[in-house]
Amino acid sequence: MKDMLIEERTAMEDVKISAKDVNVWYGDTHAIKDVSVEIKDKTVTAFIGPSGCGKSTFLRCINRMNDTIDICRVEGLITLDGQDIYDPKVDPVQLRAKVGMVFQKPNPFPKSIYDNVAYGPRIHGLARNKAELDEIVENSLRRAALWNEAKDRLQSPGTGLSGGQQQRLCIARAIATEPEVLLMDEPCSALDPIATAQVEELIDELRTSYSVIIVTHSMQQAARVSQRTAFFHLGSLVEYGETDRIFTNPVDPRTEAYITGRIG
Amino acid sequence: MTDATSGSGGASSLFTVDALTRKRNAAETRFRAYGIIAITVSLLFLVILLGTIIRNGMPAFQQSFITLPVHLDAAKLDKNGNRNPDDLKKVTTFGYGPLIDRALEVHVAELGIETPFTKAKELNPLLSASAAAIVRDQVLASPDLIGKTVEFRILASSRVDGYLKGRVTRDSVARDKSINAEHLDLADALRKEGVLTKGFNWDFITGADASESRPEQAGIGVSMLGSFFMMLVVLIFSLPIGVAASIYLEEFAAKNRFNDLIEVNISNLAAVPSIVFGILGLAVFIQFAHLPQSAPLVGGLVLTLMTLPTIIISTRASLKSVPPSIRDAALGVGASKMQSVFHHVLPLAMPGILTGTIIGLAQALGETAPLLLIGMVGYIASNYPNGIAEGFLNPNSAMPAQIYEWAKRADPAYYERAWGGIIILLLFLMTMNIIAIILRRKFERRW
Numbered sequence: 001m002k003d004m005l006i007e008e009r010t011a012m013e014d015v016k017i018s019a020k021d022v023n024v025w026y027g028d029t030h031a032i033k034d035v036s037v038e039i040k041d042k043t044v045t046a047f048i049g050p051s052g053c054g055k056s057t058f059l060r061c062i063n064r065m066n067d068t069i070d071i072c073r074v075e076g077l078i079t080l081d082g083q084d085i086y087d088p089k090v091d092p093v094q095l096r097a098k099v100g101m102v103f104q105k106p107n108p109f110p111k112s113i114y115d116n117v118a119y120g121p122r123i124h125g126l127a128r129n130k131a132e133l134d135e136i137v138e139n140s141l142r143r144a145a146l147w148n149e150a151k152d153r154l155q156s157p158g159t160g161l162s163g164g165q166q167q168r169l170c171i172a173r174a175i176a177t178e179p180e181v182l183l184m185d186e187p188c189s190a191l192d193p194i195a196t197a198q199v200e201e202l203i204d205e206l207r208t209s210y211s212v213i214i215v216t217h218s219m220q221q222a223a224r225v226s227q228r229t230a231f232f233h234l235g236s237l238v239e240y241g242e243t244d245r246i247f248t249n250p251v252d253p254r255t256e257a258y259i260t261g262r263i264g
Numbered sequence: 265m266t267d268a269t270s271g272s273g274g275a276s277s278l279f280t281v282d283a284l285t286r287k288r289n290a291a292e293t294r295f296r297a298y299g300i301i302a303i304t305v306s307l308l309f310l311v312i313l314l315g316t317i318i319r320n321g322m323p324a325f326q327q328s329f330i331t332l333p334v335h336l337d338a339a340k341l342d343k344n345g346n347r348n349p350d351d352l353k354k355v356t357t358f359g360y361g362p363l364i365d366r367a368l369e370v371h372v373a374e375l376g377i378e379t380p381f382t383k384a385k386e387l388n389p390l391l392s393a394s395a396a397a398i399v400r401d402q403v404l405a406s407p408d409l410i411g412k413t414v415e416f417r418i419l420a421s422s423r424v425d426g427y428l429k430g431r432v433t434r435d436s437v438a439r440d441k442s443i444n445a446e447h448l449d450l451a452d453a454l455r456k457e458g459v460l461t462k463g464f465n466w467d468f469i470t471g472a473d474a475s476e477s478r479p480e481q482a483g484i485g486v487s488m489l490g491s492f493f494m495m496l497v498v499l500i501f502s503l504p505i506g507v508a509a510s511i512y513l514e515e516f517a518a519k520n521r522f523n524d525l526i527e528v529n530i531s532n533l534a535a536v537p538s539i540v541f542g543i544l545g546l547a548v549f550i551q552f553a554h555l556p557q558s559a560p561l562v563g564g565l566v567l568t569l570m571t572l573p574t575i576i577i578s579t580r581a582s583l584k585s586v587p588p589s590i591r592d593a594a595l596g597v598g599a600s601k602m603q604s605v606f607h608h609v610l611p612l613a614m615p616g617i618l619t620g621t622i623i624g625l626a627q628a629l630g631e632t633a634p635l636l637l638i639g640m641v642g643y644i645a646s647n648y649p650n651g652i653a654e655g656f657l658n659p660n661s662a663m664p665a666q667i668y669e670w671a672k673r674a675d676p677a678y679y680e681r682a683w684g685g686i687i688i689l690l691l692f693l694m695t696m697n698i699i700a701i702i703l704r705r706k707f708e709r710r711w
């Protein structure tokens with residue numbers, strides 16, 4: 001991280017997502033309290049914090065998945081490339097094509113591997129013909145490091161893959177729609193260590209093209225894959241900064257307590 | 265540690281069963297015994313039920329016929345001798361009846377059977393009252409037959425048929441004015457000669473109902489068509505409406521008081537007695553909308569009302585059982601709500617929806633009470649509908665109504681037909697259930 005090139009450093013300065021004074025309520029539960037954060041492009045940002053502190057909730061604000069929960073109410077300003085994503089003119093469906101999401105539990109569609117990946121491009125009209133679609137599928141599977149394992153069984157069901165392969169399939173599915181931001185909610189919590197390592201490698205890879213936000217329970221994982229880290233506690237953003245600094249030199253006593261294992 | 269592994273007596277040995285465990289095991293054994301008893305009893309009842317139905321109903325699928333050469337006397341049937349169809353039609357069944365009686369008399373004499381009967385007319389109780397109509401229809405269809413001697417397979421009367429099946433005995437004949445023991449002697453002789461035979465009765469399955477005095481001619485076919493057109497109406501209306509309503513309620517409707525109220529009401533509707541739907545149908549479809557009485561269209565609409573809650577409840581249950589992660593996945597790649605439902609949720613819910621629909625249809629097929637009030641039980645059609653529009657709009661009945669009608673009639677031959685109708689109805693229900701199972705197996709997918 002320290003020997004970062006100058007160009008990369010300037011690239012990192014581009015703000016992709018900016019949140020200002022975001023508050024979220026589930027009915028009467030105040031789940032996110034006055035969170036303001038700027039997330040940079042071509043960077044992996046980790047959200048850490050004890051469970052129930054609102055990491056997933058905040059993540060789901062960024063692609064407006066919270067809209068699907070009736071009792072959920074979001075206040076504040078969140079912008080993507082300077083555009084307010086909660087503006088009434090914004091169609092959340094269009095937003096979600098730009099902000100892909102990978103869920104905690106691998107959730108491939110009960111369809112073939114090919115159809116899993118091709119679904120997004122199909123509904124967004126990204127391919128004009130079968131050949132283009134084939135290409136998108138192949139590229140996405142390659143980038144998700146699944147091509148070699150899946151190329152001979154593209155027509156077999158995605159649900160027949162192992163857990164780690166399923167999660168990489170979900171990543172391939174998410175990147176097939178050419179999103180700009182990739183949200184990952186504890187993508188490795190259901191995986192074994194080998195599959196975890198593969199996915200982490202993949203995340204590092206994806207950083208070259210996307211702004212990646214990953215929620216994780218594992219501080220080692222945050223340290224391994226992310227450049228920036230945000231620590232949440234009881235719905236508030238306690239500390240946000242370069243990962244190295246957060247882990248070596250936390251400013252807030254709560255952050256220190258968490259990373260040294262005293263709360264969580 | 266040494267204590268526990270030594271097994272040398274002591275309270276904690278694995279080899280002695282303590283009192284509590286023994287009690288628990290005894291309770292388990294008892295529970296299993298209750299279960300086996302319960303299943304045995306229900307199986308026993310099932311066997312008794314099916315056995316009774318088959319024993320009573322099977323004879324309806326057999327019918328007795330008399331194979332008889334009839335001389336079609338041109339002098340009687342075509343006085344002008346020009347085979348003009350209009351003239352031929354003027355000869356009614358009364359013109360044919362004596363010919364057939366005479367033919368039977370001649371045939372009996374030819375076979376050398378001794379009878380105490382002196383007049384041809386006295387042989388009439390052996391033959392179905394429909395005999396003349398059967399012969400007349402064939403003659404009108406091909407007038408060249410006139411003047412020739414043609415072999416006809418004529419229905420035996422229901423008494424003779426019952427005698428062959430054991431329903432009519434010499435004791436019961438003693439109290440019967442329409443037939444006597446001499447007729448039965450003759451029937452025995454004809455049977456020996458192979459003139460009187462029993463065969464499979466297709467007309468029972470395909471035919472129309474007959475008058476009270478001709479049970480041997482009655483069939484369930486026309487009311488089966490009535491049921492078929494009703495089921496078509498039920499399917500056409502209840503499946504799309506039911507599925508659309510369920511999808512809306514389950515996937516789109518906000519969770520609020522109003523929608524909770526709707527939900528409670530749908531569950532209540534499923535428990536409303538079917539006759540209530542009947543009177544509603546009478547008021548709305550017949551008295552208000554002036555749709556034709558006794559029409560399968562109206563019956564189908566009433567049964568649609570009755571079936572909808574069943575379909576909605578089962579569809580909602582199967583939509584609910586689709587894991588939310590599938591919806592998240594679809595929304596996550598930028599599918600709209602509707603796309604996520606139609607591309608992913610609905611296909612996964614399909615087996616449950618189909619099963620619910622078929623079970624709802626099967627229920628509707630066996631329903632009689634709501635049909636009472638819209639005139640589908642009182643009126644029994646005796647002709648096939650002419651085309652599809654008539655099938656929906658002409659008065660007709662339904663299988664259970666036809667069965668009820670037969671069971672009401674005095675003649676034991678009709679009682680036998682009622683049981684036969686039950687067998688056909690059950691076959692339909694079984695087929696539908698099997699289709700439901702096959703569809704479920706076929707569409708069932710793991711995730």
Ligand SMILES: Nc1ncnc2c1ncn2[C@@H]1O[C@H](COP(=O)(O)OP(=O)(O)O)[C@@H](O)[C@H]1O
Nearest residue numbers: 026029031050051052053054055056057058069
């Ligand atoms: N669908 C929901 N309905 C009501 N409350 C919720 C819902 N999802 C999360 N919450 C509440 O919001 C808070 C934050 O949850 P979450 O964002 O899932 O935390 P994390 O992902 O950090 O473990 C918790 O108190 C949780 O109970």
Ligand SMILES: [Mg+2]
Nearest residue numbers: 055056057185
């Ligand atoms: Mg979470």
